[in-house]
Amino acid sequence: SSTRAIVRQGLRRREYHLCYQPVIDLASGRIVGAEALIRWRRSSGEIVPPDIFIPAAEEAGIICAITGRVFDLLAEDASDVLRIEPDFHFAVNLSAADMHRSDIIADIHSLTERSGIPHAKLIVEVTERSVVDLERARETVHSLRRGGIAVAIDDFGTGYSSLAYLAQLDVDFLKIDKLFVHSLGTGSATNQVAARIIEMANDLNLRIIAEGIETRAQEMILRNLGVHYAQGYLYDRPLSLEDLLQRLRAQR
Ligand code: G
Ligand code: G
Ligand code: NA
Numbered sequence: 001s002s003t004r005a006i007v008r009q010g011l012r013r014r015e016y017h018l019c020y021q022p023v024i025d026l027a028s029g030r031i032v033g034a035e036a037l038i039r040w041r042r043s044s045g046e047i048v049p050p051d052i053f054i055p056a057a058e059e060a061g062i063i064c065a066i067t068g069r070v071f072d073l074l075a076e077d078a079s080d081v082l083r084i085e086p087d088f089h090f091a092v093n094l095s096a097a098d099m100h101r102s103d104i105i106a107d108i109h110s111l112t113e114r115s116g117i118p119h120a121k122l123i124v125e126v127t128e129r130s131v132v133d134l135e136r137a138r139e140t141v142h143s144l145r146r147g148g149i150a151v152a153i154d155d156f157g158t159g160y161s162s163l164a165y166l167a168q169l170d171v172d173f174l175k176i177d178k179l180f181v182h183s184l185g186t187g188s189a190t191n192q193v194a195a196r197i198i199e200m201a202n203d204l205n206l207r208i209i210a211e212g213i214e215t216r217a218q219e220m221i222l223r224n225l226g227v228h229y230a231q232g233y234l235y236d237r238p239l240s241l242e243d244l245l246q247r248l249r250a251q252r
């Protein structure tokens with residue numbers, strides 16, 4: 001399709017780069033990690049948002065090539081960060097096709113070797129949408145965790161997934177979607193669901209990362225509910241590598 005051709009051209013022309021959205025440890029207030037997020041700046045200067053081109057690339061069957069580029073870019077960027085913060089963690093996003101291909105484990109191990117990111121400091125983010133064949137996805141998650149790599153369920157609560165499903169996947173982290181974070185303190189039914197998700201995740205001994213935090217009030221509620229990590233505009237937008245390095249130097 002034409003999407004394939006355009007994405008391929010973008011890859012050849014090196015039009016993709018990564019941004020990094022910091023993850024804050026709510027106990028210390030320090031940046032302890034970041035989620036790598038792909039950006040596409042076309043030669044025309046046009047910025048194509050990932051929520052447009054990621055689904056298009058998935059549909060065109062070319063998402064694995066993009067994931068490969070994400071890994072290459074992270075392998076290049078990580079050492080600058082690790083020089084400042086040796087315990088830093090990085091999160092990467094996988095799509096359904098990645099979760100269901102046989103070489104994904106080898107690719108991720110290669111990423112840890114090339115980047116210098118310790119296995120335990122790489123978090124692989126999986127969404128409910130990226131699980132098509134539950135049995136196959138479980139195998140991928142098990143292989144990753146056997147290799148010491150951490151796995152997170154992203155966008156939790158936005159689809160049909162239940163905690164029973166979550167327990168079956170046996171992951172390390174749960175990322176609470178911004179939809180729930182934004183409901184906190186509103187007295188809505190969604191607010192009740194958010195509190196229950198956090199409570200049950202704690203019962204399952206999952207570490208929790210809350211996404212989309214925009215206010216100190218949301219932060220306080222989340223901390224009181226037992227959430228460990230936070231991501232959101234209150235702290236930082238997704239940053240260029242240079243800006244991330246700047247932020248890390250400033251908190252030393
Ligand atoms: O914060 P941002 O605008 O980058 O995110 C838009 C959407 O694109 C989010 O759902 C995010 O998870 C997704 N996304 C961003 N980078 C990647 C990537 O490298 N791989 C995949 N599969 N999804 C990504
Ligand atoms: O699907 P996913 O949860 O990965 O999407 C992340 C998206 O949310 C990205 O587009 C990112 O830029 C955006 N985002 C990150 N932090 C915040 C925030 O604090 N508020 C809002 N509204 N969006 C955020
Ligand atoms: Na994500």
Ligand code: MN
Nearest residue numbers: 154155175211
């Ligand atoms: Mn998310």
